[in-house]
Amino acid sequence: MRRLSPRYSVWLLLLTGLAALVLFPRLIDTLKAQEHPSLEPKAGRVLVARPSGVSDTFHETVVLLLEAGEGQRTWGLVLNRVRAPDEQPLPQGVDRWGGPVHPAHRITLTPRPHPPEGARRLLSGLSWYETDQTTQPPADSSLAFAGVSAWGPGQLEQELALGAWWVVEVRAEEVFTPPGNLWAALAARHL
Incomplete structure (x- = not known):
């Protein structure tokens, strides 16, 4: 198995980190939405x-x-x-x-x-x-x-x-x- 160069490893790590920063808040919002289902607006x-x-x-x-x-x-x-x-x-x-x-x-x-x-x-x-x-x-x-x-x-x-x-x-x-x-x-x- 071929090892990645340190330069590619750093880039891969950065890309993984950026993906996590983008996806993690959406995952949290999805979980919260399941915990608190959306209600329709109505009087009261x-x-x-x-x-x-x-x-x-x-x-x-x-x-x-x-x-x-x-x-x-x-x-x-x-x-x-x-x-x-x-x-x-x-x-x-x-x-x-x-x-x-x-x-x-x-x-x-x-x-x-x-x-x-x-x-x-x-x-x-x-x-x-x-x-x-x-x-x-x-x-x-x-x-x-x-x-x-x-x-x-x-x-x-x-x-x-x-x-x-x-x-x-x-x-x-x-x-x-x-x-x-x-x-x-x-x-x-x-x-």
């Missing part, structure tokens, strides 16, 4: 922004989907932003910044067992309803949001195909997790 699930997966607008965000699915508009609320994008304080009576569009739009999430008339049930123990800028949300553990996050037809599906988001099921109480801990807690399920 959250989108967790993957590191470097989405624009700066959604960096380290968690978006609760209020409506999603075929034939429906896809929109929701960023759960973990306590300031507007320009770092300005939120309007009076608003707890969180819900998203980059329609800043005048107001949504309230409530864990109340008997939500107000017109509220839409999202999860067991969680409902949402629209308010206007003059309506004061209840003083209980409800959260009031200004603005929403919305996707055009096919836009979210394209972002999901590019690996920008994890779709995660949550319980109602997780929606009310302090905003500073929410992204890390949900992203840790996939890291």
Whole structure:
């Protein structure tokens, strides 16, 4: 059997190392995907922004989907932003910044067992309803949001195909997790 020259051995070793660097992360992603099967986006699930997966607008965000699915508009609320994008304080009576569009739009999430008339049930123990800028949300553990996050037809599906988001099921109480801990807690399920 003929031995390779030291020069060819070094090249072979370098090529093997480069192949491992390229293939190893893909193998890890494949194994993680099997461990956490992909979920379809639907109302009541959250989108967790993957590191470097989405624009700066959604960096380290968690978006609760209020409506999603075929034939429906896809929109929701960023759960973990306590300031507007320009770092300005939120309007009076608003707890969180819900998203980059329609800043005048107001949504309230409530864990109340008997939500107000017109509220839409999202999860067991969680409902949402629209308010206007003059309506004061209840003083209980409800959260009031200004603005929403919305996707055009096919836009979210394209972002999901590019690996920008994890779709995660949550319980109602997780929606009310302090905003500073929410992204890390949900992203840790996939890291």
